[in-house]
Amino acid sequence: MQLRYSFRLYPNGAQRTALAKAFGCARVVYNDAIRAREAARTAGEPFPKIGDLSKLLITEAKKTEERAWLAAVSTVVLQHSLRDLDAAYRNFFDGLKGKRPRIGAPRFKGRKDNRQAVRFTANARWRVTTGGNLSLPKIGDVRVTWSRKLPSVPSTVTVVKDAAGRYFASFIVETEPEALPEAASHVGIDLGLSHFAILSDGTKIESPRFLRRAEKKLKREQRRLSRKSKGSNNRGKARLKVARAHAQVADARREFHHQLSTKIIRDNQTVAVEGLAVKGLARTRLAKSIHDAGWSAFVSMLEYKAARYGRTFVRIGRFEPTSQVCSQCGVKDGPKPLHVRVWECRACGAVLDRDVNAAVNVAKAAGLAVSACGAQVRPGLVPAQRREAGTHRDGRTTVVGLPGR
DSSP states (O other): OEEEEEEEEEOOHHHHHHHHHHHHHHHHHHHHHHHHHHHHHHTTOOOOOHHHHHIIIIITGGGSSTTGGGGGSOHHHHHHHHHHHHHHHHHHHHHHTTSSOOOOOOOOOOTTOSOEEEEEOGGGTOEEOTTSOEEETTTEEEEEEBOSOOSSOOSOEEEEEOTTSOEEEEEEEEOOOOOOOOOSOEEEEEEOSSEEEEETTSOEEEOOOHHHHHHHHHHHHHHHHHHSOTTOHHHHHHHHHHHHHHHHHHHHHHHHHHHHHHHHHHHOSEEEEEOOOHHHHTTSTTHHHHHHHTHHHHHHHHHHHHHHTTOEEEEEOTTOOTTTBOTTTOOBOOOOOTTOOEEEOTTTOOEEEHHHHHHHHHHHHTTOOOOOTTOOOSEEOOOOOOSOOSOOGGGOBOOTTOOOO
């Protein structure tokens, strides 16, 4: 299976300038290719093939005065920009044919987009130096913070600059599944807002609410940004502070999801969750809390980690009445308003915790034999908020088993 590993980069001033040139050249070639294809569509002609675009927009364009500066960056970066556009068009047309979820048509990239990225393949002769730096063509040896080992030697690296001005090296590597020892327990999970996750054994994980906890700082930085004159250097600095504050929230949320999903996968042989219509729920008055929870990202982590570690992942239908059915006798007792957290079954008289009962029903709907008898009802510990996961830049380590190529 393929996994993505990301590591923080710390380019110096000259390297940041070279990366900015690479981002800009790749963006220009991408936009030129969109114009060429749109012109062909307007004229009723077939789309030009990627080989023809490469010859026209890269090879021939470098010989002109208007595009001579394309020679300042690696050609591999420009070619991959065209391949990315070709993949975007394929995905767009596959969505129209019903082969995949619908997405919008490829759009022009802007200089002020939140995310800039370029990709280097083995043909570009990038490598990891013996000192642990990342050597990129026409950019130099960039310092990397290696927070863990790569399981295999990657063939490509993508350099990304995010909205907060941080640089990352993203590797996609092939790795074999790592089967964990078989576990005896199975679990159903009900996701919520007051508690982030409720397990069918009665365990309740409190919702960290990273965005809510950081709202005061975010509002303060946003007010400072709104007071700055448009186009000024101070406005650019204030915008970076807002982006970094949001990045800290996203990093803390991602770290919480990783820790919790790994623990659940390691402790249980089968994990069942309920399919949620997050897009629909995000249109309600609870939108901010739902986005703050990040249910979709958490479920995606459970799914790929189950495949990686030899566990079974089950997703039940979203219309399963898990909150209406008594987990003791199986009688459907009808819908309950959200403020009702504990209710008594009119058929068997069992007093049920709404969330634990739903988690047990999720597990039963997935075919798991579980019981909430003697369940723990006290909320679990909430991990402290972290600024950034990974090795500290002053104590960075080098990659073991990844020699320079």
